[in-house]
Amino acid sequence: xxxxxxxxxxxxxxxxxxxxxxxxxxxxxxxxxxxxxxxxxxxxxxxxxxxxxxxxxxxxxxxxxxxxxxxxxxxxxxxxxxxxxxxxxxxxxxxxxxxxxxxxxxxxxxxxxxxxxxxxxxxxxxxxxxxxxxxxxxxxxxxxxxxxxxxxxxxxxxxxxxxxxxxxxxxxxxxxxxxxxxxxxxxxxxxxxxxxxxxx
Amino acid sequence: xxxxxxxxxxxxxxxxxxxxxxxxxxxxxxxxxxxxxxxxxxxxxxxxxxxxxxxxxxxxxxxxxxxxxxxxxxxxxxxxxxxxxxxxxxxxxxxxxxxxxxxxxxxxxxxxxxxxxxxxxxxxxxxxxxxxxxxxxxxxxxxxxxxxxxxxxxxxxxxxxxxxxxxxxxxxxxxxxxxxxxxxxxxxxxxxxxxxxxxxxxxxxxxxxxxxxxxxxxxxxxxxxxxxxxxxxxxxxxxxxxxxxxxxxxxxxxxxxxxxxxxxxxxxxxxxxxxxxxxxxxxxxxxxxxxxxxxxxxxxxxxxxxxxxxxxxxxxxxxxxxxxxxxxxxxxxxxxxxxxxxxxxxxxxxxxxxxxxxxxxxxxxxxxxxxxxxxxxxxxxxxxxxxxxxxxxxxxxxxxxxxxxxxxxxxxxxxxxxxxxxxxxxxxxxxxxxxxxxxxxxxxxxxxxxxxxxxxxxxxxxxxxxxxxxxxxxxxxxxxxxxxxxxxxxxxxxxxxxxxxxxxxxxxxxxxxxxxxxxxxxxxxxxxxxxxxxxxxxxxxxxxxxxx
Numbered sequence: 001x002x003x004x005x006x007x008x009x010x011x012x013x014x015x016x017x018x019x020x021x022x023x024x025x026x027x028x029x030x031x032x033x034x035x036x037x038x039x040x041x042x043x044x045x046x047x048x049x050x051x052x053x054x055x056x057x058x059x060x061x062x063x064x065x066x067x068x069x070x071x072x073x074x075x076x077x078x079x080x081x082x083x084x085x086x087x088x089x090x091x092x093x094x095x096x097x098x099x100x101x102x103x104x105x106x107x108x109x110x111x112x113x114x115x116x117x118x119x120x121x122x123x124x125x126x127x128x129x130x131x132x133x134x135x136x137x138x139x140x141x142x143x144x145x146x147x148x149x150x151x152x153x154x155x156x157x158x159x160x161x162x163x164x165x166x167x168x169x170x171x172x173x174x175x176x177x178x179x180x181x182x183x184x185x186x187x188x189x190x191x192x193x194x195x196x197x198x199x200x
Numbered sequence: 201x202x203x204x205x206x207x208x209x210x211x212x213x214x215x216x217x218x219x220x221x222x223x224x225x226x227x228x229x230x231x232x233x234x235x236x237x238x239x240x241x242x243x244x245x246x247x248x249x250x251x252x253x254x255x256x257x258x259x260x261x262x263x264x265x266x267x268x269x270x271x272x273x274x275x276x277x278x279x280x281x282x283x284x285x286x287x288x289x290x291x292x293x294x295x296x297x298x299x300x301x302x303x304x305x306x307x308x309x310x311x312x313x314x315x316x317x318x319x320x321x322x323x324x325x326x327x328x329x330x331x332x333x334x335x336x337x338x339x340x341x342x343x344x345x346x347x348x349x350x351x352x353x354x355x356x357x358x359x360x361x362x363x364x365x366x367x368x369x370x371x372x373x374x375x376x377x378x379x380x381x382x383x384x385x386x387x388x389x390x391x392x393x394x395x396x397x398x399x400x401x402x403x404x405x406x407x408x409x410x411x412x413x414x415x416x417x418x419x420x421x422x423x424x425x426x427x428x429x430x431x432x433x434x435x436x437x438x439x440x441x442x443x444x445x446x447x448x449x450x451x452x453x454x455x456x457x458x459x460x461x462x463x464x465x466x467x468x469x470x471x472x473x474x475x476x477x478x479x480x481x482x483x484x485x486x487x488x489x490x491x492x493x494x495x496x497x498x499x500x501x502x503x504x505x506x507x508x509x510x511x512x513x514x515x516x517x518x519x520x521x522x523x524x525x526x527x528x529x530x531x532x533x534x535x536x537x538x539x540x541x542x543x544x545x546x547x548x549x550x551x552x553x554x555x556x557x558x559x560x561x562x563x564x565x566x567x568x569x570x571x572x573x574x575x576x577x578x579x580x581x582x583x584x585x586x587x588x589x590x591x592x593x594x595x596x597x598x599x600x601x602x603x604x605x606x607x608x609x610x611x612x613x614x615x616x617x618x619x620x621x622x623x624x625x626x627x628x629x630x631x632x633x634x635x636x637x638x639x640x641x642x643x644x645x646x647x648x649x650x651x652x653x654x655x656x657x658x659x660x661x662x663x664x665x666x667x668x669x670x671x672x673x674x675x676x677x678x679x680x681x682x683x684x685x686x687x688x689x690x691x692x693x694x695x696x697x698x699x700x701x702x703x704x705x706x707x708x709x710x711x712x713x714x715x716x717x718x719x720x721x722x723x724x725x726x727x728x729x730x731x732x733x734x735x736x737x738x739x740x741x742x743x744x745x746x747x748x
Contacts, residue, residue: 019430028521040517041431044526044541047562065522069430071409075527078559 007057011171012064013164014080016104017089018097019068022123025154026089027065030164035155042067045079052168059168061085077111085117085167090138092122092151093130098138105145117170118147119163125151126158307339319384320401320440323348324417330379330425331401333440337426347382351375363391374398378417379405379425389668390675393450397443400508404439406531407508408432410538438515439508444664446488446507450671453641453648454503457489458593461736463584467492468740470575474554474568480539481555484572485510486585490740491550502532503646509541513551519543523569525562528555544569546576550585592652593738596631596638599726630655632726633719634712636695637666640731641706642739649731649738657710665694670708673699677706689717698724705731 015023024042028034031050048063064079066072080086086108090101101120108118120142122133135151142149148166152159306313313335321340322331327348329337337344351373354361364371368386372394375381381398405413409428416423443449456464471482471494481501483493488510495501509528513519519526527538542554542565552572554565576582630636636657641648653663677685677699688699696711698720707728711720735741 024518024521040434042518043431043512043516044524046518046521047523047525047566067431067518067526069428071428071430072527075559 009057009059009171010062011059011084011168012062012082013085013087013167014064014066014083015087015089016066016076016080016101016108017068017121018091018094018100019070021068021089021091021094021097021101022152022154023068023087023089024065026087026121026123026152026160026163027063029154029157029160031063033157035157037155041069044072044075050164052165054165054168059171061164061168076107080108080112083113083116084171085119086112087119087121087163087167088147089121089123090133091124092133092135093124093127095132098122098133102141105147109145117167118145119167120147120149121163122149122151123154126153126156303334304336306335308335308343310335317385318387318440319382320398320436321347321382321384322401322405323380323382324421324423324425325352325378325380326421328422328424331405331429331436333437348380351380362395370394372398374402376402377411377414378421379414387668390672392675392678393671396450397440400439400443400449400504401436403504403508403531404435404511405429406535407512407529408435410529411531411535434517435512435515439511442488442507442511445660445667447639447648447650447667447670448488448503448507450674451639451641451648452503453646454506455489455648455650456738456740457486457491457585457588458591458649458738459491459584459588463579463581464492464737464740466579467576467581468494470572474572477564477568478558478561479554479556479565479568481553482568482572483509483553483555484550484576485553486550486589487514491581491585492740499533501530505530505532509553513541513543513553519551520545520548523566525565527559530555542566542569546573546582547586549589550582594649594651594730594734596635596651596654599632599635599723600730601632630712631723633723634696634715635720635723635727636710636712638707638709638724638727639670640727641708642735643704643706645739645741647739666710669695669697669710673697673708677701689720696720700724700728 015027017023019041022039024046025035025039027046027048028036028039031048042065045064045066048065049060050063051058051060053059064083066076066079086104088101088104088108090097105118105120108116120138122135122138138151139149141147148170150159150163150166152163154160303312303316308314316334318333320331320333321329321344323329323344325348327341327345329340329344331337332340350364351361355375360375361373363373368388370383370385370389370391372383372385372391373380374395379402381402383394383398385394413425413428416425416428448454467484471484471492475482475494475496479496480499481493481495483501483506484491485493488507490506493501509530512528518524524541524543526541526543528541529535529538533539537557539555539557540559540561542556542562543551545551552569554568556565637651637653639648639650657663657666673688673690677688685699686701688697690697690699691713693713695713696715696717698707698709698711700707705728707724709720709724709727711723731738
């Protein structure tokens with residue numbers, strides 16, 4: 001088992017999306033296994049970490065759960081800068097949130113790391129009767145833009161772990177192609193000196 | 201008895217002579233004595249009592265031109281009609297406070313909305329609603345436009361509207377560039393207090409958005425600011441709630457959690473360590489009380505900024521789930537720029553805020569937090585904090601009956617059972633000489649200490665009433681028109697209130713309404729002495745950030 005030591009990855013992951021789409025709920029379901037019917041608005045951004053075992057490697061996610069409110073949009077680069085992965089979340093019962101999600105994808109394509117693993121999450125999949133965004137529409141959009149797509153439900157836990165697991169699986173493959181933003185993926189035991197990469 | 205009293209009254213080591221009855225007799229403000237007689241004779245709500253009519257005459261006419269009286273008439277008609285309903289019993293609202301926006305379905309056509317005792321509105325100078333304490337902002341567009349019309353009507357005449365009195369209601373206006381704030385209240389709070397509350401609401405908005413929000417209005421006068429404040433209702437409702445329980449909102453001072461000197465020193469030392477590594481402010485708090493804080497050199501933190509920051513952090517549940525990194529603005533420090541705050545709760549009550557100017561500092565601040573947490577756990581600070589929360593701070597029952605007796609007292613040694621001996625003969629409840637409660641504010645330290653509430657100030661309703669009485673007392677002591685004053689003794693059907701202001705401190709004390717004046721004064725001296733004796737434990741001493 002000691003052989004997996006050098007396969008440990010730290011990966012910065014950011015969640016983006018409209019307010020109320022369920023970013024915090026997804027993270028809390030993934031990290032703490034909790035769900036709150038009334039999840040209060042996130043202020044600024046909340047930081048979580050969670051480790052996943054994928055094949056022979058462990059991936060330690062450093063998760064930035066950003067606030068969806070408009071006032072924080074201009075601050076988003078602070079959180080997605082250098083991220084190895086992003087989950088763009090929308091609410092399947094809100095067309096506006098899907099529109100907003102597309103804007104986030106555009107922004108990341110322009111500003112973000114080109115090797116970033118991007119996932120599109122159609123959250124609140126349990127609210128089928130209130131659906132406004134079809135899975136087909138989202139899937140087509142995701143394919144066109146090189147994202148992988150899943151419908152999730154933080155409430156029922158459906159696909160929540162799966163989406164993080166899928167990201168983790170795709171990460172190691174992206175790893176060798178690291179470029180300037182590679183500071184984020186720190187191989188802890190091997191490069192201890194770089195562990196403080198984000199300190200100024 | 202009399203000799204004992206003399207012994208108990210040594211000229212305490214204060215810079216000023218102790219408070220004495222003769223001080224009151226020589227006090228030139230006979231008006232204040234009249235006031236207390238007046239309000240004792242009549243119910244305090246009687247509209248023509250000297251206190252309230254004095255206000256109306258002074259404020260209503262002094263600041264504004266004749267245009268105001270017209271406005272007054274208009275509003276008067278409308279609000280008169282509402283006050284009819286006010287005579288009906290109100291549902292109890294203060295017994296338990298629920299966070300967040302309530303009654304969002306109401307608008308200005310709802311009777312229930314009109315019956316609310318205290319409204320706060322924020323609107324833009326084009327009349328667009330930004331915030332309302334009650335009701336849906338969007339449904340209140342017409343009402344906001346009316347408020348805007350009143351303000352601009354007066355401004356067009358080259359004047360500023362500050363206050364309109366209409367029957368029991370006061371309408372207080374505050375203009376902050378493109379943002380207008382209005383309070384409509386029938387709570388009989390002084391104008392200065394209500395205006396101060398509007399200032400704090402504005403400050404809270406700046407904490408969230410900075411003053412650069414003004415630029416949005418310069419670009420587009422019809423700018424709708426509500427989306428920018430999305431999700432912050434709870435921050436404002438919590439601040440407004442604090443206007444009825446947190447003395448910091450009118451004292452402009454902060455309060456510390458009582459702790460042994462060494463414990464606070466241990467916390468301060470590690471915070472200082474961190475501050476030396478590029479943190480602007482490191483603040484460790486328990487609820488709204490400071491455990492310790494340090495600032496970088498030359499950086500000073502205003503108590504109002506602390507109040508607003510603590511309210512922002514405590515009211516937002518999202519800070520409790522994990523570590524957070526959020527932009528915040530300190531209006532008194534620099535209203536134009538964001539700082540970045542690392543926020544972490546060690547437990548339900550105790551939290552750390554590390555403020556920096558660098559948006560990249562998260563991982564550094566996270567490391568700082570881990571270091572701080574290790575030290576706090578090792579030196580038992582966190583468990584001491586929990587113990588202090590349970591024990592409370594100063595209890596009026598513990599005011600030393602004889603200051604000369606016993607050695608230098610400590611808070612913990614005074615935690616006596618309620619059957620403690622040596623009580624003054626004429627009181628059966630509260631502390632010495634019928635002392636019910638006190639607040640001591642140190643002027644140099646910008647800190648205050650409030651005694652714990654005890655019998656008979658037990659219920660939230662009674663506490664709120666006492667809080668309002670202090671607020672009124674504070675306003676009258678600092679009134680620029682008739683003040684400033686050094687002492688005030690006021691007796692009404694609820695309390696004897698005694699206030700003493702020196703260069704060093706302000707003392708506000710509430711006694712049984714039947715309390716003896718001479719004894720009350722003597723007790724105040726004892727309280728001041730007691731505070732001095734335990735100042736190491738109740739105040740943060742030598743805190744540099746506040747020396748401006």
